[in-house]
Amino acid sequence: MTSRNMDGLDSGQLLLICAAGLLTIAGIAHTAAIGLVGPQVAIGFGALIAAGELARLTMPGNREVAPISTAAALGYALLLDVGGEPATHSALQVVAVMAVGMIAGGLPHLAVGRAPRLDAIARRLFSGSLLAFAFRPLADVLRPEQGQGWWAPLGVMTVLIGLMLAADVVIASMLRAEQVRTAFGVAVRDETRMAAPLGAAVAASGILLALASHSMDMTALLAFAAPLLVTQVAFRKYAGIRATYLQTIRALARVTEVGGYVEPGHSRRVSRLAVAVGRELGMAEPELLELEYAALMHDIGQLSLSDPIPGGATVLTDADQARRIAALGAEVIRETGVLGRVAEIVRRQCDGLEKNPPAASRIIKAANAYDDLVSGSTDRDRAAAALERLRFDGGAEYDQDVVAAMARVIGRLAPVNRL
Amino acid sequence: MAALRELPWPAKVYFVVLIGAAGVLLARSALAYDRLEWSTLLVLALLFLVCESVPTLLSVRQAAVSVSYSAALAAVVLVGPQGAALVAATAVLSVRPGLPMVKRLFNGAQFAVCGYAAGLAYNWAGGTVGLPQKTDFPEIILPYGAATGVFVAINFLLTALILALAEGVGKRQVPVRNMVQFLVSYCGYATFGLLIAGLWATVQSISAVLVLLPLFVARWAFGQYHAQQRSYEATIAALCQAVETKDYYTRGHCTRVSLASSMIAEEIRMGTERLNAIRYAGMLHDVGKLGVPTKVLQKDGVLTEEEFAAIQLHPMRGLEIVRGIDFLDEAFAGIMHHHEKYDGRGYPMGLAGAEIPEFARIIAVADAFDSMTSDRSYRKAKPITDAIGELRKNAGTQFDPVMVSAFIRALDRVGWQPRTMPEPAEPVPEMAAKDHDDPTTPIQVVSER
Numbered sequence: 095m096t097s098r099n100m101d102g103l104d105s106g107q108l109l110l111i112c113a114a115g116l117l118t119i120a121g122i123a124h125t126a127a128i129g130l131v132g133p134q135v136a137i138g139f140g141a142l143i144a145a146g147e148l149a150r151l152t153m154p155g156n157r158e159v160a161p162i163s164t165a166a167a168l169g170y171a172l173l174l175d176v177g178g179e180p181a182t183h184s185a186l187q188v189v190a191v192m193a194v195g196m197i198a199g200g201l202p203h204l205a206v207g208r209a210p211r212l213d214a215i216a217r218r219l220f221s222g223s224l225l226a227f228a229f230r231p232l233a234d235v236l237r238p239e240q241g242q243g244w245w246a247p248l249g250v251m252t253v254l255i256g257l258m259l260a261a262d263v264v265i266a267s268m269l270r271a272e273q274v275r276t277a278f279g280v281a282v283r284d285e286t287r288m289a290a291p292l293g294a295a296v297a298a299s300g301i302l303l304a305l306a307s308h309s310m311d312m313t314a315l316l317a318f319a320a321p322l323l324v325t326q327v328a329f330r331k332y333a334g335i336r337a338t339y340l341q342t343i344r345a346l347a348r349v350t351e352v353g354g355y356v357e358p359g360h361s362r363r364v365s366r367l368a369v370a371v372g373r374e375l376g377m378a379e380p381e382l383l384e385l386e387y388a389a390l391m392h393d394i395g396q397l398s399l400s401d402p403i404p405g406g407a408t409v410l411t412d413a414d415q416a417r418r419i420a421a422l423g424a425e426v427i428r429e430t431g432v433l434g435r436v437a438e439i440v441r442r443q444c445d446g447l448e449k450n451p452p453a454a455s456r457i458i459k460a461a462n463a464y465d466d467l468v469s470g471s472t473d474r475d476r477a478a479a480a481l482e483r484l485r486f487d488g489g490a491e492y493d494q495d496v497v498a499a500m501a502r503v504i505g506r507l508a509p510v511n512r513l
Numbered sequence: 514m515a516a517l518r519e520l521p522w523p524a525k526v527y528f529v530v531l532i533g534a535a536g537v538l539l540a541r542s543a544l545a546y547d548r549l550e551w552s553t554l555l556v557l558a559l560l561f562l563v564c565e566s567v568p569t570l571l572s573v574r575q576a577a578v579s580v581s582y583s584a585a586l587a588a589v590v591l592v593g594p595q596g597a598a599l600v601a602a603t604a605v606l607s608v609r610p611g612l613p614m615v616k617r618l619f620n621g622a623q624f625a626v627c628g629y630a631a632g633l634a635y636n637w638a639g640g641t642v643g644l645p646q647k648t649d650f651p652e653i654i655l656p657y658g659a660a661t662g663v664f665v666a667i668n669f670l671l672t673a674l675i676l677a678l679a680e681g682v683g684k685r686q687v688p689v690r691n692m693v694q695f696l697v698s699y700c701g702y703a704t705f706g707l708l709i710a711g712l713w714a715t716v717q718s719i720s721a722v723l724v725l726l727p728l729f730v731a732r733w734a735f736g737q738y739h740a741q742q743r744s745y746e747a748t749i750a751a752l753c754q755a756v757e758t759k760d761y762y763t764r765g766h767c768t769r770v771s772l773a774s775s776m777i778a779e780e781i782r783m784g785t786e787r788l789n790a791i792r793y794a795g796m797l798h799d800v801g802k803l804g805v806p807t808k809v810l811q812k813d814g815v816l817t818e819e820e821f822a823a824i825q826l827h828p829m830r831g832l833e834i835v836r837g838i839d840f841l842d843e844a845f846a847g848i849m850h851h852h853e854k855y856d857g858r859g860y861p862m863g864l865a866g867a868e869i870p871e872f873a874r875i876i877a878v879a880d881a882f883d884s885m886t887s888d889r890s891y892r893k894a895k896p897i898t899d900a901i902g903e904l905r906k907n908a909g910t911q912f913d914p915v916m917v918s919a920f921i922r923a924l925d926r927v928g929w930q931p932r933t934m935p936e937p938a939e940p941v942p943e944m945a946a947k948d949h950d951d952p953t954t955p956i957q958v959v960s961e962r
Contacts, residue, residue: 177647244715291730298726302708305723310711313650317711320704321727328734334839335741341838342745346752346800348834353803397755397803429751432744 104272107213110265114216117223121189131183135176135307138315140195142166147199147215149326154336155379157266157288158214161296161329162322163199167192167222168258168300169307169318171229172251174237177311181233188226192219213269221262228254244305251304255297263289275506276373284379295325340386347390355396359470365389367503368454368461374499375453385454388439392458395423395440416444446490456493460484460500463492477504524678528619531671535622538629539602542595553588554596556718558603560584560709564725565607565620580728582664584721585628586706589660590653591713593642594632601628623671631664644714653707661703665696746792753796756803763799766883766950769931771795773879774872776923777916787841791872794844798851798876799950801831813891825860828852847872851880854911874913878904878920881912884950886929897929 103111130136146163153159171188173181196219200210229251236247266289267281276284299322306314347361368389372382396419424441427433443458445451451459467480481504484497520528542549564581581604588600605621636642640656641649705724712720753767774795778788802810805827809820816824832849850864850873857865859877869877885900895903901921908914 177650248716248719291733295727295730298723302712302720302723305715305720306708306712309645309647309714310650310708311647313654314708314711317704317708320701321708321724321731323701325727325731325734328731328738332734332738332741335738335745338839339741339745339748342749342835343752345835345837346749346756349752349756349800349803352801352830352834394752394755426751426755429754430744430748431751432747 103213104269106269106272107216110220110269111212111216114219114223117189117219118193121186121193121223124184124186125190131187132176132179132181135173135181135312136170136183136187136191138312139166139170139173140191140198142315142319143170143192143195144199147196148202150199151326151330151333152337153288153292153329153333155284155288158211159292159329160199160218161292161299161326162319163196164218164222165296165299165303165318165322166195167218168225168255168296169303171222171226172255172300172304173307174233174247174304176307178308180237181307183230185223185226185230188230189219189223192222217262217265217269220265221258224261225254225258228258244308248301248305251301252297255300259289259293259297262293274373275370277376280376280378287379292325292329295322340383343387343390347394350393350396353397355399356393357469360465361390361393363470364392364458364461364465367464367500368457370503370507371457371461371496371499372454374503375457375495377453381454384436384439385457387433387436388443388454389458389461391423391427391436392440392443392462393419393423394426395419395421397426398422413444420444447493448490453493453496456496460492460496464500464504520679524675527675527678528615531626532618532622535598535602535625538598539625542598542629545595549596549599550592553591553713554599556721557584557588557591557596558600560587560718560721560725561600562603562607565604580702580705580725582624582627582668583702583705583709583724585624586631586657586660586664586703587709587713589628589632589635590640590642590645590657590706590710594629594636597628597632598625601625619675623668626671627664627668630667631660634663635660645711646714650711657703657707661700661706665699665703669696749793749796753800756800763887765931766887767796767799769883769887770798770876770879772931773882773920773929774875776927777875777878777920780919780923780926781915787843790841790844791847791875793840794847794872795876795879797831797835798848798880799827799831800834800848801827801829804830825852828861843870843872846870847876849873851876853877855908855913856910859911869913874916878912878916880950881907882920883931889951897924 143163143166146160146166149162150158150160167188170191171185173183175181196215200215204210232250236250238244238247263282263285266285267278270276270285271278271281299318302321303314303318306318310317344362344365347365350356351358351360365386369382369386372385377385399419399422420441420443424437427437427440439452439454439458442449442451442455443462445455445459447456463484464480467483468476471477481497481501484492484500485494561581561584564584582601585597585601588597592600601624602621604624605617607617607620632642635656638656638659640653640660645653705728708724709720712723716723750768750771754764757763757766771792772795775788775792778791783791805823809816809823812820828849828851832845835848836845847870850859850862850870853859853862853864853869853873854877855866855869855874857863859869882900882904885895885903886897888894901924904912904917904920908917
């Protein structure tokens with residue numbers, strides 16, 4: 095199972111996993127050699143990290159996060175003292191505790207057959223280690239004497255956590271850019287948008303945990319989990335409804351196929367191709383989501399026709415008919431009252447370039463035409479012929495930038511399909 | 514509770530008594546001004562106000578919990594019962610727009626009473642008022658727990674009483690499971706107060722920021738979640754309508770079946786998650802009808818066996834379409850078996866009695882009811898009483914008697930007010946359509962042999 099997972103990893107992910115592996119080995123070896131400093135505290139935080147890993151969740155865009163685990167790791171890295179007792183553990187011990195906690199928390203997932211997302215775990219470990227290596231050497235200097243204020247350590251903690259989160263976003267963006275083949279700049283924007291709210295909550299909780307351990311001893315570990323638990327529940331619900339939403343649109347887009355209006359798999363293929371092209375053209379995630387919804391539902395207007403068009407190939411039907419279907423479909427989507435922009439994309443999917451339709455509409459127009467011509471076949475000659483036709487079809491119908499991007503996307507997919 | 518004038522007199526008496534009691538407690542607290550930490554009190558009051566102004570972090574339909582009371586509980590520890598009462602009374606000033614004065618006064622008064630009582634409970638259980646010392650942990654959890662328990666219990670009692678007196682809202686409308694969830698999260702929020710109090714010694718008011726930042730992020734995420742959910746429901750309804758556009762007479766059928774199903778489910782006290790699931794299942798139950806040729810669906814007169822087989826297939830087709838969605842399994846079962854009959858003579862599998870999944874038994878009742886109470890091309894809509902009579906008559910043969918009586922109870926209680934569909938702009942050609950859901954005109958099949 096692991097080897098199959100390894101095959102699916104990009105080089106960046108492999109590099110990160112190796113780095114995290116080396117860190118883990120170094121941390122555990124170091125800790126084994128000099129012994130665990132403050133064993134009770136280490137075990138407490140390790141347990142919290144494990145619990146957090148157990149309760150990890152998947153955010154939209156298939157991003158795995160474990161807010162409680164991350165916050166506990168940050169708290170342990172930033173720990174100055176526990177109930178007045180100075181915490182003198184080294185950065186490598188932080189790494190060891192994190193690694194052991196993460197592995198322990200991951201085991202139950204493995205036991206029920208959920209394969210670990212090694213890259214996500216490695217990223218959490220790596221970012222946590224960055225903070226530990228930056229902060230631990232300063233711990234002795236920053237620890238306030240009796241009666242001294244806590245403002246200086248608080249400031250340093252805030253700055254370092256901010257830097258760590260920034261580094262984490264950069265790593266995530268690099269992985270993302272490689273994984274889904276989007277531009278790095280776009281990936282940075284997407285990752286920042288996704289990470290900002292949760293990152294703020296995790297950072298505040300991490301600092302809270304480090305400070306609370308000073309005045310509340312180990313009770314802090316118990317009490318601290320509450321605010322983050324609420325956050326976690328909220329995000330889990332949010333991620334859940336987002337996933338269900340997409341699945342439902344995907345499923346209901348298929349009614350046109352079941353009703354015999356379009357070929358089986360048409361809407362799915364068009365949406366996949368459209369999203370890949372959109373990404374190639376540097377669209378950000380919210381736009382891509384709208385594009386995907388619109389592509390999935392681009393034929394929904396056919397439901398209003400009393401008789402299905404044979405084969406459903408809208409590229410071959412006359413332009414007026416196609417425009418009417420687009421308008422009817424947009425009307426259906428507009429009924430939702432919330433997907434106004436998606437409706438607009440669907441409505442203008444047949445417009446020629448002279449009407450200056452939105453980019454998403456152009457992409458759907460080209461992707462739809464391509465799929466009508468190729469209809470799910472993986473034959474390279476047929477694909478080339480279809481692309482040729484889109485290229486030379488007057489030049490007023492299809493956006494040539496879109497067609498060029500599509501050629502690149504299809505060129506990348508072709509070797510995979512041949513296998 | 515719109516205005517004091519509109520309240521029934523027991524509610525008025527209760528209201529005045531509560532305000533009076535709160536007034537006395539607050540006066541006593543204010544008189545002890547020389548013993549109070551006013552700076553701490555001010556910060557906590559501000560905190561309380563901020564939290565109170567952004568409520569509904571968690572909401573059951575009937576009530577909203579705000580985290581504000583964690584500030585009141587922190588005041589219990591830091592400044593004692595008098596302080597807690599004063600902090601909590603600031604609920605009167607909350608900046609929620611459109612909140613009537615009566616509600617503000619009531620909230621302020623009841624929070625003040627709760628705060629004072631919680632403070633007394635804290636002292637009684639052995640807690641010491643003031644900045645918690647390191648040695649106080651973890652023993653402080655016991656008195657703090659007592660304070661929380663008293664606060665939540667009194668708050669719950671006072672609020673439930675006014676709701677019962679003012680609107681006659683019975684307890685039975687809140688499912689027990691929701692209630693438990695509600696109380697657990699209530700107690701969860703209490704720990705924030707402990708965190709604020711515990712951190713006060715090191716970073717004073719910053720502790721509030723650190724505690725509340727995750728909460729505000731959570732609130733933001735909940736907001737996103739609710740927005741997405743509303744958007745999701747609108748979308749699923751619109752798409753189901755689109756599937757129905759072919760037949761003018763079934764317009765809005767899916768939303769009405771969804772509504773009736775959820776009424777039954779609520780009546781038999783389903784939990785929130787299952788309630789959502791059956792709403793979606795009710796909405797999507799006929800999505801597979803699109804796979805049945807229109808001329809078969811609308812055919813007048815008897816059907817051939819082949820045509821009947823096509824109709825029988827629609828629950829399976831529906832299931833096939835929605836299978837990729839991450840619903841509860843029960844929702845799928847509901848869609849697949851919504852045409853089973855209680856005596857085992859339904860389709861597609863001919864299940865009987867308790868073999869039929871609960872969701873399917875509910876949807877079957879809702880489906881038939883809406884079919885009977887809507888216009889059809891071959892007849893006008895039946896009045897609700899006739900439809901209920903028909904359901905009663907067929908209870909035990911076609912329908913589960915439990916679901917039928919639950920539905921009748923729900924109809925008695927809340928009535929039947931589905932959202933009316935807008936009239937179509939252009940006239941739709943009359944079609945001699947039959948409705949496969951209508952129990953009064955059963956499908957007749959002619960044998961071809």
